Amino acid sequence: MPRAEFEKALQELHEQLLKMGATIEHSMDLMIKALETGSSELATEVIERDDIIDDLEASIETACLDMIIKQQPVASDLREITSILKMITDLERISDQCADICEYVLKLTGEQMPEYMRLIIKMAQHVKQMISATIDSYVHQDADKAIQTAKSDDVADDYFEQITGEIIQSMEGDPALRRIGIYLLLIAKYLERIGDHTTNVCExxxxxxxxxHQLYN
Incomplete structure (x- = not known):
């Protein structure tokens, strides 16, 4: 493959990765609205959109492996391709966890949400901001922004600890809240994992x- 064609194929990879990122951002927005409103329609849409991400991951992975096997890229090109392979794995997991969260939104349809739900919403908004900043750092090749975004996962971890404490306290005070509390604890854990996967992408x-390659998790 001539160099010009190789660079064109590499650019197409970047465009596909950005499409994957934008699709996940939109799913995150829908997921947050589903959490805020309890909308089963929005939750179902997020779950169904996960197939789009799966297809994008498979397509990008195939293209990356073809380039490695058939073109034997030089070191700098190989770094580009392998980093994309790593990123799409974490991005796909983020999409899975958005869908997992929405599965629990469906289970909570019609339930009265406890006061600490406000913290879960704030946590969801924070990890969404992390994802947006990560994609922006990729577009602008801004390593400093990627590193700072990775470090902001500490905020998500702090939210998780606070939410966990509130859930335990509420369940101890009212056994009737245990089912809701367990579901919301699982949602918070999925959000915490989204933060971890976003940190991996930043790395x-x-x-x-x-x-x-530095680890920030």
């Missing part, structure tokens, strides 16, 4: 730019 964004 690979920084690696793509600098060639240095």
């Amino acid at each position: 690979w964004v920084a690696y793509r730019i600098t060639g240095d």
Whole structure:
């Protein structure tokens, strides 16, 4: 493959990755609205959209492997391709967890939400901001922004600890809230995992730019 064609194929990979990121951002927006409103329609839409992400991951993965096997890319190109392979794995997991959250939104349809739901919404908004910042750092090749976004996962962890404490306290005070509490605890855990996967993506964004892979989780 001539160099010009190789670079064109590499650019198409980047565009597909950005499409995957934008699709996940939209699913995150829908998921947050579903949490806020309890909408079963929005929750179902998020669950169904997961198939779109799965298809994008498979397509990007196939293209990456074809380029590695058939073109034997040089070191800098290989770094680009391998970082994309790593990123799409975490992005796909983020989509899975959005769908998992919405499965529990469906289970909670019609329930009166406890006061600590406000913290879960704030946590969801924070991890969505992390995802948006991560994609922006990829677009602008901004390693510093990727690193700072990775470090902001500490905020998501703090939310999770606070939410866990509130849920335990509410369940101890009223056994009738245990079912709701368990579902909301699982939702919070999925949000915490979204933060972790976003941190992983940030690490690979920084690696793509600098060639240095550091762990921030």
